[in-house]
Amino acid sequence: xxxxxPPLLLAASAxxxxxxxxxxxxxxxxxxxxxxxxxxxxxxxQRVSARLGMxxxxxxxxxxxxxxxxxPEAQRTCLVRxxxxxxxxxxxxxxxxxxxxxxxxxxxLEHGAAELDAIxxxxxxxxxxxxxxxxxxxxxxxxxxxxxxxxxxxVAAVASFLVGGLSVGAERVGALGRVLVPLAAVLASxxxxxxxxxxxxxxxxxxxxxxxxxxLPGLSLTTAVNELATRNLMSGTSRLVGTAVxxxxxxxxxxxxxRLALLLPPTAGPSVGPSLAGWTELVVLPLGMLAMGVIFRxxxxxxxxxxxxxxxxxxxxxxxxxxxxxxxxxxxxxxALGVASNAFARLRGRPALITLVPGIILLVxxxxxxxxxESLLAKDTVAxxxxxxxxxxxxxxxxxxxxxxxxxMPSRRxx
Numbered sequence: 001x002x003x004x005x006p007p008l009l010l011a012a013s014a015x016x017x018x019x020x021x022x023x024x025x026x027x028x029x030x031x032x033x034x035x036x037x038x039x040x041x042x043x044x045x046q047r048v049s050a051r052l053g054m055x056x057x058x059x060x061x062x063x064x065x066x067x068x069x070x071x072p073e074a075q076r077t078c079l080v081r082x083x084x085x086x087x088x089x090x091x092x093x094x095x096x097x098x099x100x101x102x103x104x105x106x107x108x109l110e111h112g113a114a115e116l117d118a119i120x121x122x123x124x125x126x127x128x129x130x131x132x133x134x135x136x137x138x139x140x141x142x143x144x145x146x147x148x149x150x151x152x153x154x155v156a157a158v159a160s161f162l163v164g165g166l167s168v169g170a171e172r173v174g175a176l177g178r179v180l181v182p183l184a185a186v187l188a189s190x191x192x193x194x195x196x197x198x199x200x201x202x203x204x205x206x207x208x209x210x211x212x213x214x215x216l217p218g219l220s221l222t223t224a225v226n227e228l229a230t231r232n233l234m235s236g237t238s239r240l241v242g243t244a245v246x247x248x249x250x251x252x253x254x255x256x257x258x259r260l261a262l263l264l265p266p267t268a269g270p271s272v273g274p275s276l277a278g279w280t281e282l283v284v285l286p287l288g289m290l291a292m293g294v295i296f297r298x299x300x301x302x303x304x305x306x307x308x309x310x311x312x313x314x315x316x317x318x319x320x321x322x323x324x325x326x327x328x329x330x331x332x333x334x335x336a337l338g339v340a341s342n343a344f345a346r347l348r349g350r351p352a353l354i355t356l357v358p359g360i361i362l363l364v365x366x367x368x369x370x371x372x373x374e375s376l377l378a379k380d381t382v383a384x385x386x387x388x389x390x391x392x393x394x395x396x397x398x399x400x401x402x403x404x405x406x407x408x409m410p411s412r413r414x415x
Contacts, residue, residue, distance in 0.1 A: 020052040021069055023113050025080050027099070028058065028065050030120060033085035034092050035357070038227050038235035041065075044096075047103040061235045062242060086171075089298040089354050094119045096351040126294050128168055134291035135164030135214060141288030143210035145362075149275050151202035152210065155195040159188040159211030167214075181215060181246055185253025188212050193260045204261075208254060214295060216364075217246040225399045285314055292358045302354055305344060309359035313337040317363055327390055331397040333363045338405025345411035352411040356402075363398055 028045045036044070038060040049056030049069070057075075059066040065080040098115055101107035107115065126134075139160030143153040163184040170177035188211035192204045209216075220243045227236030289310035293303055313333045320332025337359045338352075345352040 017054065017069070019109055019113070020049070020054055021067075021076070021078065023109055023116070024049050024052065024054070024056065025065070025067060025078060026113075026116060027095070028060070028067070029080050029082055030091070030116065031095055031099075032060065032065060032082045034095070035085070035087035035353075036092065037223050038232040039230045042232075044099045048099060051103050051105060052109065059234070060232070062238045087296045087357055088124075089293075089296050089302070089351075089357065090125045091119055091122070091297070092353055093299065093302075093351055094122075124297055125299055126297065130294060132161055132164045132168070134294040135167075136161040137291035138288055138295060139210045139213055141284035141291070142213045143206060144276060144280055144284045145288070146206045146210055147275065148203055148206040148210065151195075151199065152206045155192055155199075155202060155207040156210035156213075158195070159191040159207065160214065162187055162191065163211060163215065181249040182253035182256075184215055185212060185250045186257040187253075189254040189257025190260050193258055193264070197261070197264045204258075208257075212250065212254075215250070217243045220246070225395045226402060229399050229403060285310060289358060292361060296358055298354060298358070302350075305348075305355050306358045309337060309340060309344075309355035310362055312340045313359040313362045327393040328397055330363050330394045331401040334360070334398040334401025335405050335408075336401075337363070338402045339409045342405060342409040342411040346409075360398070363394075 024045055027048060028041060031041050031044060041060045042058045045058045045067070046056060049058075054069050055071055057068045062084055063082060065082060066077065067080070068075045068077045070076050095116075098107065098112060098119065102112050124131075136157035139156040140153040143156040146152075148156070166176070166180055166184050166187070170180045176183075189204075189208050192202075192207040192211065195207070196202050196204050220239055224236045224239035224243055227233075227239060229236075286307045289307045290303055292310075293306040298306055313336065316336035317329050317333025319329075321329030323329070324332065337356065341352040341354075341356040341359070344350065344355050
């Protein structure tokens with residue numbers, strides 16, 4: 001008996017096929033809901049199905065998971081319809097631990113299913129008041145990182161607080177979730193225009209952009225390019241098209257909210273307020289990363305790692321921009337962040353996504369794409385196309401940095 005290989009031992013004590021299939025599909029749906037990229041999700045489902053004694057093949061897209069179980073001549077194919085959800089780093093961390101426990105044989109099917117139900121039923125680690133406060137803090141900090149002053153930071157905080165309220169409402173009212181992006185853009189743009197008229201001077205563009213920073217689909221854009229680079233073509237293409245539609249929704253909402261300026265009497269004087277000293281970036285960066293960790297529902301014990309990831313990404317990107325230029329400098333930032341995140345995963349036995357997701361927000365080209373869309377709406381085609389190309393180049397640089405980081409320092413984790 002000792003000469004038997006692990007697969008034969010698994011086959012001898014394999015769990016009932018129906019229960020194993022249900023567990024694998026439920027686990028994949030949960031991973032998908034909380035922001036796992038296609039290649040990582042498929043790998044996790046493959047490892048779990050193999051441990052449960054099944055031959056499985058998986059295909060993930062932004063709206064569906066296809067799974068086939070059994071040998072090619074007798075396959076059982078399942079379709080799971082899924083809706084993309086919000087990033088939840090706490091649940092992702094617990095799901096990653098469950099995947100590893102099942103894949104190593106430390107958790108049986110019955111206990112694994114019970115643990116999965118407990119993860120999905122667990123309340124969020126942070127309450128609604130703290131989450132709304134962090135929406136405002138993130139917007140204020142990014143307003144400074146975008147070059148704004150005190151007025152831009154304050155207006156962005158107000159706009160993002162209201163956007164956060166809409167986001168919380170969208171989680172409870174499905175119909176609101178379908179119009180969240182354009183409605184939030186209208187609200188943020190209108191708040192910025194109104195405050196510029198009443199309490200100016202301030203940059204409406206900076207205040208609006210910072211107020212919408214949490215909703216900018218820069219992370220989706222980078223994930224889409226990453227999936228294309230790893231030859232998940234269907235998922236990457238679908239996600240890329242969805243990102244483009246989100247940009248269009250934001251552009252429509254900002255343009256509609258900006259029309260409020262035509263209804264107000266013109267104001268005299270400068271359109272931009274005074275800037276702040278450069279050292280203030282060193283203050284807002286860790287504060288913004290802490291708030292971003294709350295929005296992404298990271299554990300309190302991970303707060304220090306999230307801040308460290310932001311500092312590494314921002315510092316490396318700034319250094320890379322000096323040497324290689326702004327667009328290619330993103331490669332250096334992504335490389336440093338990817339290596340640091342994978343090292344965190346190997347040393348702490350936790351998912352690399354815990355530090356990778358908040359850190360990559362500092363590097364993603366969502367703001368560049370937003371400015372490109374603004375230029376196109378203003379019929380400045382040349383500037384719009386040029387900015388869009390810059391956005392594409394930054395996205396490719398980020399993905400290249402992450403791919404090289406995975407080659408230099410593999411995470412050895414499913415997520």
